Amino acid sequence: MKVLCIGDIVSDTGREYLARHLRPLKKETGADLVIVNGENAALGNGVDRDSARDIFDAGADVITGGNHSFQKKTAEALLEETPFLLRPANLGDTFGRGWCRIEGRKRDVLVVNLQGSLFMPPVRNPFECIEKLLEKEASPRDLIIVDFHAEASGEKQAMGYFLDGRVSLLFGTHTHVQTSDETILPGGTGYITDIGMTGPVYSVLGKNAEAAVHNFRYPDDRVPVRDAPSPCRLSGILADIDEITAKCAGVTKILK
Ligand SMILES: [Fe+2]
Numbered sequence: 001m002k003v004l005c006i007g008d009i010v011s012d013t014g015r016e017y018l019a020r021h022l023r024p025l026k027k028e029t030g031a032d033l034v035i036v037n038g039e040n041a042a043l044g045n046g047v048d049r050d051s052a053r054d055i056f057d058a059g060a061d062v063i064t065g066g067n068h069s070f071q072k073k074t075a076e077a078l079l080e081e082t083p084f085l086l087r088p089a090n091l092g093d094t095f096g097r098g099w100c101r102i103e104g105r106k107r108d109v110l111v112v113n114l115q116g117s118l119f120m121p122p123v124r125n126p127f128e129c130i131e132k133l134l135e136k137e138a139s140p141r142d143l144i145i146v147d148f149h150a151e152a153s154g155e156k157q158a159m160g161y162f163l164d165g166r167v168s169l170l171f172g173t174h175t176h177v178q179t180s181d182e183t184i185l186p187g188g189t190g191y192i193t194d195i196g197m198t199g200p201v202y203s204v205l206g207k208n209a210e211a212a213v214h215n216f217r218y219p220d221d222r223v224p225v226r227d228a229p230s231p232c233r234l235s236g237i238l239a240d241i242d243e244i245t246a247k248c249a250g251v252t253k254i255l256k
C-alpha cells in the first residue's frame, strides 16, 4: 500500500498549490491513501470549513491537526461532524477525534494524530496516550500510521523507537522544515522526524519574513504576520507499506 503524507498546508496559498498538484502526484506515485496535515490551512492558522473542504476536494482522505486545531471558533463543530478530520488524540476529552479507521480490501488503516509535549501547549503524555489507544482501538487487521505533531526532534525520535514494530509508519509534522532522516527502523516502522510544509518558499514557517524578523528583533513591539507570497512548494513523503507484514518497505521524500 502506498501512502502519501503531505506536510502542513499553509493558508490559501498552500491550499491552492495543493489543489493543483495533489491529483497529478497521486497518479504519478500510485498512492492508495493520502494524509494531509491541515492545522495551518485556514487564514491565520487553524482549520475551518472552507479549508477542510478544499483539502478533501484536492484529494485527501484524512486531514490531521496539531496545536492549532482549535484556533478557529468553528473548529469544535467541524471536528465533531467530520470523522476524517483529526485533532491530536492526547488533547483529552474534547471535541472531535484523535484517530480514524479507513476500511480497505486486505487491511484497514488506523490513522492516529498525536501532539508532542516539549516546547508546545500542554497535552497529556503522548507515549501513555498511544499505548492506551493501541491497546483499546487497534485490531490485528489494522495497518497503523501516526502523525506525531511535535517540536522536539528528540521526542519524535523517541516515539519512533517506542512504536517501532508496532506501527507501520510514524511521520512528524509541525516544524514546517523537512528533515533528511527518513528511514526504516529495526522493527520495520517507517520513520521521518518531519515531512515539512506546503506553502510559500520564501517565508518563515509560511509567514512573511519581514514581520517575523521584526518580531524577533523587537519582541516588545510585535507586528502581525501575514501569509508570504508565492512561489510555493509541496513537502511530504511517499511510504510503501507491505500489507502482509505491516512493515514499511520504503520512505521517499517528496519536494514539489
Ligand atoms: Fe503545529
Ligand SMILES: [Fe+2]
Pocket: 008, 039, 040, 066, 174, 175, 176
Ligand atoms: Fe504547522
